[in-house]
Amino acid sequence: MTDSLPTVLVVAAALIDTDGRVLIAQRPEGKALAGLWEFPGGKIEPGERPEQALIRELREELGIDVNAACLAPFVFTSHAYESFHLLMPLYLLRRWSGTVQRREHAALKWVKPNQLSDYPMPPADEPLVAWLRDLL
Known part of the structure; x- marks a missing residue:
């Protein structure tokens, strides 16, 4: 391979509420992949x-405090975008302190796992939906 892409490491969480819904956040205007x-x-x-x-x-995005012991590594995604390669582990999170607030995103929604595919997502996030649907 002659052209190698830089690898960008990001991390994400699937917050799961007591009703088994998962929190998703809409990317704001002005950011790459806005609206997804x-x-x-x-x-x-x-x-x-x-x-x-x-x-x-x-803490920055949602205004919640999380104990590292409550983060359960679940699955990861690896996706080649045009200018970089994204590697993203997804953690499950069922316990946190504080109330989830929208601080940086255009919107937040609590969604049943079988409805996650109704929301357009970045290509790297899409494969995670099936894993969550199977788990929950």
């Missing part, structure tokens, strides 16, 4: 462990 629905999370900064990055991102 995704699992909350973000880039892993240099020197951060994935769990640290996810705790930081969930």
Whole structure:
């Protein structure tokens, strides 16, 4: 392979409420893939462990506090976009402190797993839907 793409490491969470619904967040205008629905999370900064990055991102994006022990590694996705390759582990999260708030996204929705495919998602997020549907 002559042209190698840089790998971008991001981390995401499937927040699951007591009714078995999963939280998805709509990407805001002005960001790449605006309007698509995704699992909350973000880039892993240099020197951060994935769990640290996810705790930081969930605090910034949703205003919640998460204990690392409550993050359950679930599955990962690997997807080649045009200018980079994305590697994203997805964690399951059923316990957190605080109330989920929309801070950075255009909208938030709690969705039953069998309805997740009704929401357009970035290509890297799409394969995660089947895993969640099978689990929940």
